[in-house]
Amino acid sequence: MAQLREAKKQRTRRAITDVAATLFLERGFDETTIADVAEAAGVAKMTVTNYFPRKEDLFFDMHDEVILGPARAFADRPDGVSVLDAVRAYYLRAAADRDRMLGLTDAATSRLIDRSPVLRARLREIFDHQEQALAVVLAEAVGESPDAFTPRLVAAQLTSVLRLLWGEAQRQVRAGTAEAELPATLERTARAAFARLEPSLDGYGVRHT
Numbered sequence: 001m002a003q004l005r006e007a008k009k010q011r012t013r014r015a016i017t018d019v020a021a022t023l024f025l026e027r028g029f030d031e032t033t034i035a036d037v038a039e040a041a042g043v044a045k046m047t048v049t050n051y052f053p054r055k056e057d058l059f060f061d062m063h064d065e066v067i068l069g070p071a072r073a074f075a076d077r078p079d080g081v082s083v084l085d086a087v088r089a090y091y092l093r094a095a096a097d098r099d100r101m102l103g104l105t106d107a108a109t110s111r112l113i114d115r116s117p118v119l120r121a122r123l124r125e126i127f128d129h130q131e132q133a134l135a136v137v138l139a140e141a142v143g144e145s146p147d148a149f150t151p152r153l154v155a156a157q158l159t160s161v162l163r164l165l166w167g168e169a170q171r172q173v174r175a176g177t178a179e180a181e182l183p184a185t186l187e188r189t190a191r192a193a194f195a196r197l198e199p200s201l202d203g204y205g206v207r208h209t
Contacts, residue, residue, distance in 0.1 A: 013051050013061075016041050020058040025108055029059060029116045056122035063126050066101050069094075070159065071133040074141070074205065083138055083205035087158045088194040091165065095186045103169030104182060110170045127166075131159040141205055154204060161193045 019041040023032045034055055038045040052058045060066070073090035074083050081089075094102050105113075113119045135155035139146050168189055172182055 012043070012047070016043065016048055016051060017058060017061045021109075024059060024112060029055075029112055029119055034058075054122070056118060059119060060122060060126060062101055063122075066126055067129045067133055069101065070130060070162065071137045074134065075137050077207055079207050081207060082201065082203050083134075083141075083154060083158065084194060084197055084201040086205075087134075087162070088190070091162060091190050091194075092187060095183050095190065098179075098183055102186065103166040103173070105170070105173060107173050107176070110173045113170070114174075127159060127163045130162065131155050134159060138205055141207070154201060157197055157201065161190075161197070165190055165193065 016037065020032070020037045023036055023040060027036075032055075034048050035045050037058065038048045041048070048058075052061070057063055070087050070090055074086040077083075077086040091102070098104055103110075113123065131152075132155075135152045136146055138155055139148050139151035142151060144151055165186060169182065169186055172185060177185060
């Protein structure tokens with residue numbers, strides 16, 4: 001029964017986000033209300049807010065995965081892998097899978113983000129939380145306190161690359177780069193970007209058991 005309830009919740013959640021995406025593209029994000037989404041989805045307004053307390057998270061519905069992805073990749077790294085290696089591998093896997101968490105949207109969605117100060121602010125917040133999440137697990141791994149400077153510095157460097165790569169994906173989408181070419185384009189850019197961090201981060205956070 002619990003599995004059935006969870007499956008039903010996931011179907012409802014997906015139905016709401018699908019309707020919301022359509023309305024946002026048709027009317028604009030700022031012009032669409034939670035009540036509009038609820039009506040179009042055939043659910044109560046409270047149902048929408050129970051799943052998505054903030055309207056922005058109807059749009060960035062995978063924000064938890066974006067925030068926690070690098071931290072989880074580092075926490076799950078095998079022996080001998082540094083934080084740089086773990087985060088780079090995380091990004092390259094996602095790029096190969098054409099994961100939309102990397103900013104691989106369509107051009108209309110990209111323009112919608114660009115036009116909305118609310119969405120741009122939420123995106124900055126998501127990346128700030130991504131940096132904080134990575135800093136916490138990194139500090140624990142190297143045996144320092146959560147507010148220690150070096151783990152926060154390293155997390156800031158790595159997530160700044162991820163943030164810039166997200167922006168580059170959006171730029172490529174708006175420029176009309178063919179969808180089939182995007183993964184390889186982002187892979188080349190990512191490899192070059194992470195390589196620039198190797199002199200200072202190579203070996204940092206390596207797991208030893």
